[in-house]
Amino acid sequence: MPTSPGNGPTGPAGATGAAPAGPGPGFDPAQALRLAQETFDIEAAAVLGLKSRTGEAFGRAVQAILAVRGRVVVMGMGKSGHIGRKVAATLASTGTPAMFVHPAEASHGDLGMIKAVDLVLAISNSGEVDEVTSLLPVIKRSGVRLIAMTGNAQSTLARHADIVLDSGVEREACPLQLAPTASTTAQLALGDALAVALLDARGFRSEDFARSHPGGALGRKLLTHLSDVMRTGNAVPRVGPEATFMELMREMSRTGFGAAAIADAGGRLLGIFTDGDLRRLIERGADLRGLSAAAVMHADPLTIREDVLAVEAAELMDQRGLTRLLVVDGAGRLCGAVNSNDLMRAKVI
Known part of the structure; x- marks a missing residue:
């Protein structure tokens, strides 16, 4: 089969790379179902585990965000970055001005988007992601408060943070313990908890939610006279x-x-x-x-x-x-x- 330099076999329409593997001869539907159910158990346990570890730091984080005169700037790399985008969107739609800034882009100019009146919420399970940790000295020198959401309380990110939210999990749902699964579920739940606590503290109402969602069904119902x-x-x-x-x-x-x-x-x-x-x-x-x-x-x-x-x-x-x-x-x-x-x-x- 012809190949392209540096790539796998060419596919249809000039696509390169190996074709996705289909079910092998050892595929077992019962095993797939067992893994799915085990994933649910592991991720449910990860979320429930947050209850016992979420203490006074959570309250301080909510107070710090309520005091922000600017915006909450959420950061994260990889899967934590995907979670960060969702957390920023949820905060923004529930009364807390927020935006997501990609750490890699921040080091190439986007750091100018962060002002002294803002607050940074950095999300990293390991707390040692280079793209995030390299920004910490600049963030601290700018006088911007930093909240870390991490699974490693001894990490570089945690040590530089003003407030640390523990999002650690005992294990990932991935059988190889490689793909972020339970850890990202915990991050998402912790971000939702922040948004819920903040909207309650702000007295945020359904009418306020509708004003930020005028194009949605709820907006039409709550804004159309x-x-x-x-x-x-x-x-x-x-x-x-x-x-x-x-x-x-x-x-x-x-x-x-x-x-x-x-x-x-x-x-x-x-x-x-x-x-x-x-x-x-x-x-x-x-x-x-x-x-x-x-x-x-x-x-x-x-x-x-x-x-x-x-x-x-x-x-x-x-x-x-x-x-x-x-x-x-x-x-x-x-x-x-x-x-x-x-x-x-x-x-x-």
Whole structure:
């Protein structure tokens, strides 16, 4: 098979390197399942082990972060770096300004991103990663506080840190004791614990979370007001109480809302007539030609205020088994209408 210099056999489309090995003749599904279950046990034990080792240093770390006037700068190499990115993202989304800086890039200019008002959270299981330890003298000279998250309390990183969080584990889930597995799970759990303690200390609410996630489903539910999605103006089907039955039908057909509001000249809502009401009248054999809107409407219909969240309208409709609601302003005047299709288009439901 042809080869490329310095690489393995060439693969499809010019790719190089050996093809991934498939299941060997000794593959045992039962063994795979046993290893999976053992991994769960080892990683669960690693997380539970944090409980007994997480003490007053954790409280001091939370206090130090709360006092930061700048940002929490998270660092880590390799798998710890991947965990660090997630920890920084979780902190940022729960009220603690944070960012991730890659240690290797920091030594080539990115260290300028760290200011004296910041705090560094360095993550390393061994505490001896060169890319991290080489930055410690500069960080300390800059007067930046340093929190170490490490599994080695005697490491270079731990000795330079102002606060040390013990993320050590008894063993990795990797059978070879090489790949970071249980140790990265412990780091992730400890980072989540910091974020949870911080958001509680800051009085962080679901509305605050939504503001940092405006594009997500939670953001839409917690930030979208009914006034943002309801029909207004000419799109609201409405007639006066003296309107004829045919005028009422034309208004319902014009808007396709499946109902029409009956309101007086001042906008005061008097009642509602729905397509369900129409079916019931037809089933009773009523003579519809001489009826007025006032004669067929349901008086004092259920309404909702325009200043509530759109999700509240969805919840009310669900509770009452309705597909539409009329919307009123603070003075009780008709100002809008909304149905389940409107809420679905807005991705509120």
